[in-house]
Amino acid sequence: MLPLLLTALLLAAPGPVERPCPPGVELARDTESFRRLTAPEGPLDVWVGGTVRGDHMVKRTVRLHGCERGVLEGTGQGTVLKVQGDDILVEDLHFRRTGNRTSAEDGALKVSGKRAVVRRVSVEDALYGIALELCHDCRLEDASVRGRQGLEENLRGDGIKLWEAHGSSVRRNHVRDVRDCVVWYSRHVTLEDNTITGGRYGTHFMYAHDSTVRRSTLRDNVVGIFVMYSARVRAEDNVLAGARGPAGMGIGFKESDAVTLERNLLVANTVGAYLDFTPRNPAQPVRFEGNLFALNEKALRAHGGERGVSFLGNDFLDNGTLLEVDGNSESRGMLFEGNHWSTYAGYDLNGDGVGDVAHMVKQASSDLRGARPALDFFQGTAALGLYDAIARAMPFFGARLLLEDAKPAIQPHHEVPR
Numbered sequence: 001m002l003p004l005l006l007t008a009l010l011l012a013a014p015g016p017v018e019r020p021c022p023p024g025v026e027l028a029r030d031t032e033s034f035r036r037l038t039a040p041e042g043p044l045d046v047w048v049g050g051t052v053r054g055d056h057m058v059k060r061t062v063r064l065h066g067c068e069r070g071v072l073e074g075t076g077q078g079t080v081l082k083v084q085g086d087d088i089l090v091e092d093l094h095f096r097r098t099g100n101r102t103s104a105e106d107g108a109l110k111v112s113g114k115r116a117v118v119r120r121v122s123v124e125d126a127l128y129g130i131a132l133e134l135c136h137d138c139r140l141e142d143a144s145v146r147g148r149q150g151l152e153e154n155l156r157g158d159g160i161k162l163w164e165a166h167g168s169s170v171r172r173n174h175v176r177d178v179r180d181c182v183v184w185y186s187r188h189v190t191l192e193d194n195t196i197t198g199g200r201y202g203t204h205f206m207y208a209h210d211s212t213v214r215r216s217t218l219r220d221n222v223v224g225i226f227v228m229y230s231a232r233v234r235a236e237d238n239v240l241a242g243a244r245g246p247a248g249m250g251i252g253f254k255e256s257d258a259v260t261l262e263r264n265l266l267v268a269n270t271v272g273a274y275l276d277f278t279p280r281n282p283a284q285p286v287r288f289e290g291n292l293f294a295l296n297e298k299a300l301r302a303h304g305g306e307r308g309v310s311f312l313g314n315d316f317l318d319n320g321t322l323l324e325v326d327g328n329s330e331s332r333g334m335l336f337e338g339n340h341w342s343t344y345a346g347y348d349l350n351g352d353g354v355g356d357v358a359h360m361v362k363q364a365s366s367d368l369r370g371a372r373p374a375l376d377f378f379q380g381t382a383a384l385g386l387y388d389a390i391a392r393a394m395p396f397f398g399a400r401l402l403l404e405d406a407k408p409a410i411q412p413h414h415e416v417p418r
Helices: 002-012 032-038 363-373 373-378 382-393
Strands: 047-055 056-058 063-073 083-084 089-091 094-096 108-116 116-119 122-126 129-134 138-141 144-147 160-163 170-171 172-175 178-185 190-192 193-198 200-204 212-214 215-218 223-230 234-236 238-243 250-255 261-262 265-266 271-276 287-290 292-294 298-303 309-312 315-317 323-324 334-337 359-362 401-403
Touching: 032 047, 108 122, 122 129, 129 144, 172 238, 193 200, 200 215, 223 238, 223 265, 238 250, 250 265, 323 401, 334 401
Parallel strands: 047 063, 056 083, 063 089, 063 094, 083 108, 089 116, 094 122, 108 129, 116 138, 122 144, 129 160, 138 170, 144 172, 160 178, 170 190, 172 193, 178 200, 190 212, 193 215, 200 223, 212 234, 215 238, 223 250, 234 261, 238 265, 250 271, 261 287, 265 292, 271 298, 287 309, 292 315, 298 323, 309 334
Antiparallel strands: 359 401
16 A cells, blocks of 8 residues: 555655656657657657756657656756647656746746647746647646745746646646746636745736636745636635735635635735725626635725725634725725624624624724824734724724625634644
8 A cells, every 4th residue: 555655645746756768769868869759850750868968949740748857958058948830749858957047938948839848847947937828729748846945035937837827727736946837828727736835926817818827836926826817716625825025825816706705714914805896897796705814914905995895704813904995095985794793793693604693803903004004014013902892892982894794604614724
């Protein structure tokens, strides 16, 4: 049983599968043989064994396979490999040593065409990683991408980039220490089972309508997921944790519509979820259902009076602040119903699991902080805590109602991870 388990774990690990080269096949073992075999008249299947150095451009349909630790090593002056054509396959190859130009986006691999498949590749010592550009119905699977070491965050390149890559998917990849992973101007994109750590934006969607991100771990990035100008985006069963610092947030939305978030864990972030004029149209609502917000400095933050937002059946546990609305805007356009609140002080006399009195959050100090942002420095201190306590004890003090859940759940909806 143990050998079978180890085999399964090895097969599940991202990156190339090391295997012997097939007998009787001419191998690309150096720059000359690689360029000859990938020329327009070359074979469909090209096997790379050993280390091939140089920056390469292939403009035809080709299937590139790595064997005996096949490596494509760049010159350090540009992109290691650019491939253009339909039905391309790139698998089991190691890429390393790109150039340093952000203007040219020097990267490990750029693919254009239809129905390309990139799987089980690794990237290291690269400014940019893997780009699918003008690459429709393409797939990126089981890759390992590590950004170039020793660079400041803002000087790194994108680990994964999808640009006009409609209908494409990104699955089971591990990405770390890059700047961003981006999905731009691409519709119907699916991201599943990825792990992205140590970057700026774990995933950045822009004009990425009808896209889904699920079962992924986005940890210790500045921002886990950020969605801009997109409609019908879904986030399901993700872990969004450890987004710290002044700009830290688990997930954020700017001017997006018809967004759905279900069963995500938003844990230990500066801000759990941020809404900036989302939805733009209340007729295309935003729904948070079955998510866990725990140990965030601020569970929710909104910019402007967000209408058409509902929070249904979520768990809010041990967050510093539950809701902050920028500029003291009206927050009552949000619907809260059936959520569990660790701060709820009500009761359930009939034992139906629903609190008999509404859960209301009033926090006068939020008005102070809205008017004087510098007071954020004192959040959680005895001074502002005393201010809030007085406001609760003396309603005439002017505390503002931030949110109300008429049917608070007595017990958490899900087991809290430890």
